[in-house]
Amino acid sequence: MIKVGVFGASGRVGRLLIEDLKTTQEMSLSSVYVRNPLDFAIDPSVLVTSDMKSFLNNCDIVIDFSLPEACEMLLEESINTPKPLVIGTTGLNTHQLNLLKQASEIMPVLYATNMSMGVALLNKLVYQASAALEDFDIEIVEMHHRHKKDAPSGTALTLSESAAQARGLDLNKVRVSGRDGNIGERSKDEIAVMALRGGDIVGRHTVGFYNDGEFIELNHTATSRNTFSKGALRAGKWLADKEPSLYNISDCLEL
Numbered sequence: 001m002i003k004v005g006v007f008g009a010s011g012r013v014g015r016l017l018i019e020d021l022k023t024t025q026e027m028s029l030s031s032v033y034v035r036n037p038l039d040f041a042i043d044p045s046v047l048v049t050s051d052m053k054s055f056l057n058n059c060d061i062v063i064d065f066s067l068p069e070a071c072e073m074l075l076e077e078s079i080n081t082p083k084p085l086v087i088g089t090t091g092l093n094t095h096q097l098n099l100l101k102q103a104s105e106i107m108p109v110l111y112a113t114n115m116s117m118g119v120a121l122l123n124k125l126v127y128q129a130s131a132a133l134e135d136f137d138i139e140i141v142e143m144h145h146r147h148k149k150d151a152p153s154g155t156a157l158t159l160s161e162s163a164a165q166a167r168g169l170d171l172n173k174v175r176v177s178g179r180d181g182n183i184g185e186r187s188k189d190e191i192a193v194m195a196l197r198g199g200d201i202v203g204r205h206t207v208g209f210y211n212d213g214e215f216i217e218l219n220h221t222a223t224s225r226n227t228f229s230k231g232a233l234r235a236g237k238w239l240a241d242k243e244p245s246l247y248n249i250s251d252c253l254e255l
Ligand SMILES: NC(=O)C1=CN([C@@H]2O[C@H](COP(=O)(O)OP(=O)(O)OC[C@H]3O[C@@H](n4cnc5c(N)ncnc54)[C@H](OP(=O)(O)O)[C@@H]3O)[C@@H](O)[C@H]2O)C=CC1
Pocket: 007, 008, 009, 010, 011, 012, 013, 014, 034, 035, 036, 065, 066, 067, 068, 069, 070, 087, 088, 089, 090, 091, 112, 113, 114, 115, 116, 150, 154, 228
């Protein structure tokens, strides 16, 4: 039985992880990290704590869906108490991404901006399409619920990275995040990544390739947030016995 520690337990995804773990074979919930008391009941055998060390000592693997500053704290602490880490938090800055790489030198870390199988495949398709359709303009649109704090989404950034890499472009130089006013004509290499927010949209990503006379759009829509919690549990099961390294969701799905 793999003992799972959930970090970000009171959040939208964290709650689903706790629910899903009740019916997941070979895995059980053993600890949750909280900064405030939980507003739902939890099995008394589970350690509910705001002490990071106890949280880490009471689990075999950690699944994190929190916010960047919390994820940073987890990464710093896990260097002293290494555990396989499944990280789903998006919006990490350069320092936090570097911490994640450092952590992966001493423990297995799977970082995925999207835990769904569909988006893992979409990433591959975007790479292929970007390389094959080199004259086509690339534009990415993501849509999420009104509560989402980071923009653009981690998934949209990962997709834009795949598109840029396939053309040998540096995303930092070609990414456009907004258009307003007299902006002039579109340049050939730019890759726009636009964020829309509203209602309860779970997550929708469209990568469009536009040319004169034709265009193709690759779209993924998550219709249930359980797609992410179940994907993260699948990733955790896979990661539990791996060597220290930085893994992504394609490694786990063998795509
Ligand atoms: N990779 C993927 O497939 C997916 C990634 N995500 C990402 O996962 C993250 C969480 O999403 P979601 O569940 O919707 O977010 P929520 O805002 O619902 O949950 C965030 C959780 O993090 C906790 N938290 C925030 N700050 C701290 C802190 N400083 N210390 C301790 N705990 C903290 C919150 O605790 P409290 O209740 O006390 O505030 C809460 O439990 C986001 O970055 C989101 O983009 C989301 C879906 C899928």
